[in-house]
Amino acid sequence: MPRGNCASPDGIHGPVEALTAAIDVDTALVSLSHTVFKSAYTYDMAEITRTAHAAGALTLWDLSHAAGAVSVALNAAQADLAVGCCYKYLNGGPGAPAFLYVRADLQEKLRNPISGWMGQKNMFNFDLTYTPAPGLPRFFSGTPPVLAMAAIEPGVDLLLEAGIDRLRAKSVQQTEYLIALWESELAALGFTLNSPRAAAVRGSHISLGHADAWRIDQALIQQMGVLPDFRKPDNIRLGITPLYTSFADIQQAVSRMRTVVEERIYAQYNAAELAVT
Numbered sequence: 001m002p003r004g005n006c007a008s009p010d011g012i013h014g015p016v017e018a019l020t021a022a023i024d025v026d027t028a029l030v031s032l033s034h035t036v037f038k039s040a041y042t043y044d045m046a047e048i049t050r051t052a053h054a055a056g057a058l059t060l061w062d063l064s065h066a067a068g069a070v071s072v073a074l075n076a077a078q079a080d081l082a083v084g085c086c087y088k089y090l091n092g093g094p095g096a097p098a099f100l101y102v103r104a105d106l107q108e109k110l111r112n113p114i115s116g117w118m119g120q121k122n123m124f125n126f127d128l129t130y131t132p133a134p135g136l137p138r139f140f141s142g143t144p145p146v147l148a149m150a151a152i153e154p155g156v157d158l159l160l161e162a163g164i165d166r167l168r169a170k171s172v173q174q175t176e177y178l179i180a181l182w183e184s185e186l187a188a189l190g191f192t193l194n195s196p197r198a199a200a201v202r203g204s205h206i207s208l209g210h211a212d213a214w215r216i217d218q219a220l221i222q223q224m225g226v227l228p229d230f231r232k233p234d235n236i237r238l239g240i241t242p243l244y245t246s247f248a249d250i251q252q253a254v255s256r257m258r259t260v261v262e263e264r265i266y267a268q269y270n271a272a273e274l275a276v277t
């Protein structure tokens with residue numbers, strides 16, 4: 001049960017103070033996104049995990065917007081559980097399966113609520129009573145999508161070759177560059193920065209707000225060759241993947257956003273046809 005008022009103080013940063021105050025002996029699990037999908041605010045995993053553990057609670061981190069984008073230190077933070085998807089910064093492609101992390105000493109203690117034959121002890125015995133396999137394999141269910149899993153490997157190999165520290169360094173430079181361009185080129189046209197200013201608490205995407213965000217987003221996608229996505233109520237979200245996003249790409253995207261607003265290209269689109277991908 002959510003307790004207390006844990007809304008973001010400004011719609012951008014995580015409500016760390018309120019969360020910390022709300023975690024007490026009645027808390028079983030603290031579940032957060034490491035990097036949040038809308039603003040890219042990134043929680044201090046070690047700090048929140050310490051608070052949770054002090055109250056006797058476990059933590060579960062959603063790494064969908066963090067894995068492959070920021071340094072994720074599950075072991076150092078002593079995080080308990082984590083999940084995430086492989087089709088964002090891990091380059092697994094559409095339909096890539098999700099992943100699960102369970103801290104080693106919890107693997108024997110937790111049970112998989114979605115039991116299936118692959119999580120069964122001695123699965124080829126086809127025993128009619130379910131006994132979980134020892135260790136991590138108990139979290140398997142049915143047969144995994146093998147072809148989709150094979151496609152993850154080259155994407156992850158590229159990340160490993162580049163190294164997360166170098167990727168993160170370039171990502172910080174690129175998000176800083178985008179923020180500088182927002183300030184000089186876009187702020188006067190009604191765009192707001194809906195991501196944190198401080199790189200230390202920011203992931204690898206930038207959300208820019210605008211009263212006509214939905215229509216601007218459509219114009220960018222349909223006519224300008226820029227593919228951001230839209231998140232209610234007014235966010236244009238630009239994902240920066242340092243492996244293949246160049247500084248010139250960022251400059252061009254900003255220049256095209258300018259054109260869409262200055263030449264009122266967005267006015268060709270219907271504000272009512274709101275659909276999110």
Ligand SMILES: *Cc1c(COP(=O)(O)O)cnc(C)c1O
Binds near residue numbers: 098
């Ligand atoms: C993208 C995303 C997911 C993806 O989940 P799948 O079931 O693997 O598609 C989960 N959580 C968050 C916060 C996401 O942004």
